[in-house]
Amino acid sequence: MLSSSLLCEQCRGKYKIIKGVPILTNLKNLGEHYQRQILYFKEESKKASSYFLEEWQKSYIRRFDEFIPNSKNGMVVADIGTGSGYMAIELAKRGNTVLACDLNLSGFKFKWVVKA
Numbered sequence: 127m128l129s130s131s132l133l134c135e136q137c138r139g140k141y142k143i144i145k146g147v148p149i150l151t152n153l154k155n156l157g158e159h160y161q162r163q164i165l166y167f168k169e170e171s172k173k174a175s176s177y178f179l180e181e182w183q184k185s186y187i188r189r190f191d192e193f194i195p196n197s198k199n200g201m202v203v204a205d206i207g208t209g210s211g212y213m214a215i216e217l218a219k220r221g222n223t224v225l226a227c228d229l230n231l232s233g234f235k236f237k238w239v240v241k242a
Contacts (some may be wrong), residue, residue: 151229164229167209183212197222 132148142149156164163175179208183207185217190213191197205226214226 153229156229160229167228170210177212177215179212179216186213187216 130143132143132150133139134141140209153164175195194201197217200212201217203214203217203224205211205220205224208214208226208228211226211228213223
């Protein structure tokens, strides 16, 4: 049987596992700014039916390429605060290994699978 929580051996903190995703923060104690972000991305994930990039997202990818020109060489990348996940998806499509995490669990419901 799968566990429904994780226990930190050092601090003895207990963290929930929801739909296979460990929740390593206390969502009830987040600041107002983070609460608004969670609501924004929950609404965004309700609208998403297919994957496409907006122009502003393409500009972020171009900026990433300017600062990290070797981003097509099988890097290991952590996308912390992935939001809708577009950066993680684009980096995975290039053959990189990407770990993406966010405060908004509903954004992970799409389970994007990207083959290089």
